[in-house]
Amino acid sequence: MTNETASRYRLPPRRERASGAERRVGFELEFSGVSLEQASAAVEALPGGRIVDSTVAERVIDTDLGRFRVELDWNFLKQQAAQNHGQEEWLGTVADVAALLVPVEVVCPPVEIGHLEQLDGLVDALRAGGATGTGESMLAAYGLHINPESPDLEASTLSAYLSAFALLQWWLSEAHQVDLTRKVSPYIDLFSESFVRPLLLEPPGTMESLMELYLQHNPSRNRALDMLPLLAEIDEERVRSRVDDPKIKARPTFHYRLANCQIEQSDWYLSDPWNIWCVLEAVAERPDWLEELGREFLARSRPLLGVNRTEWVDYLKQWLDDHELV
Known part of the structure; x- marks a missing residue:
């Protein structure tokens, strides 16, 4: 990690919680251009990455940073996949169609404010795989959510x-x-x-x-x-x-939903x-x-x-x- 990379992230005036522990922040990225499997592979490539649960609509992946969720952002498909866990053959076609119409979402675990640069590699991997964000669709309002403690x-x-x-x-x-x-x-x-x-x-x-x-x-x-x-x-x-x-x-976090996800920009x-x-x-x-x-x-x-x-x-x-x- 270079000093240049570390300096990308501004530090807020209050870095600690009332307990004295460093504050953490989670991110939720919405994008298209890559499949659920491709996005999951990018997360699984992080240090310590391993899939701990999987349906046609969602992957749960543990890493050294914490637990990520990668999902198709469509509630119907997620609910059906959960209810039919292990009997999902018919959902495969639905998932393939959904992938063309709804974004993939990566929900990151809370990361300490002083170590946010550890997520840069994931952004690079998703971008290299073809992920495109807010400007891609006139129908889906892709965004980036920030959840600071x-x-x-x-x-x-x-x-x-x-x-x-x-x-x-x-x-x-x-x-x-x-x-x-x-x-x-x-x-x-x-x-x-x-x-x-x-x-x-x-x-x-x-x-x-x-x-x-x-x-x-x-x-x-x-x-x-x-x-x-x-x-x-x-x-x-x-x-x-x-x-x-x-x-x-x-x-115990703010849910800030205003930002675009411009992951396709280098x-x-x-x-x-x-x-x-x-x-x-x-x-x-x-x-x-x-x-x-x-x-x-x-x-x-x-x-x-x-x-x-x-x-x-x-x-x-x-x-x-x-x-x-x-």
Whole structure:
């Protein structure tokens, strides 16, 4: 590993969890151009790689980094494969057809923030095998999901990260160059100003008030920053009483869904979207910056019209440059 490779990945201000252990981050890559078998082989080639479970729709692979899942991103096929484990002949043809229409997804295990470069070889292998990402399909909104562990589960921390995202979300969409197919999809909706205004006017000081505000305005997984897994980790019963969605999986991580997967580009690595996320982390960890930006955002709100998006993004570009964050 060279210093150049190691330096691709920006480090956030807080590298440790409350326990003192290094924070970890997981990635989920969606792409096409390679089969389930080819993608699985790329993962299995990692140090210690071995398949521990297999269906026509999914492979589970243990490696020295942890457990990966490689799957066709189609719930029907995965459910049928699970229910007919060992009697899957008829599903083979369905899987072959599905491979032409739905993406393959690689779900990575949580990796320590200081060792993310260990995933670069996997990206190289998938790219060399012909994997293509977001720009490949006008039908499938391929993306990259980032799941960073929260530094802690305190209301003040979650409120700060929510506020940072709310303030930066329009700039983040530009910074990631979010593909039009993904923008018009229902999966990565940005927060509405009807949520952002009360969040900034009176940042929730308790977990009770934070959950109530978030669930009132965002009772869906389909957000660019999906907080439901993290809130379910804290109070799963409350979340499920408000959002009836079996796909919600409680875990102590943010679920950031905004980035494209541009794996076909020779100079693209997971560091590209990760480093943009780290701008959000830098702002979230500075209460004075949050106060300054929040005050400016609210001052720009116009009756009925809200904040002018173009003008706010232009302001942020200059502000981020002045603070040496980009």
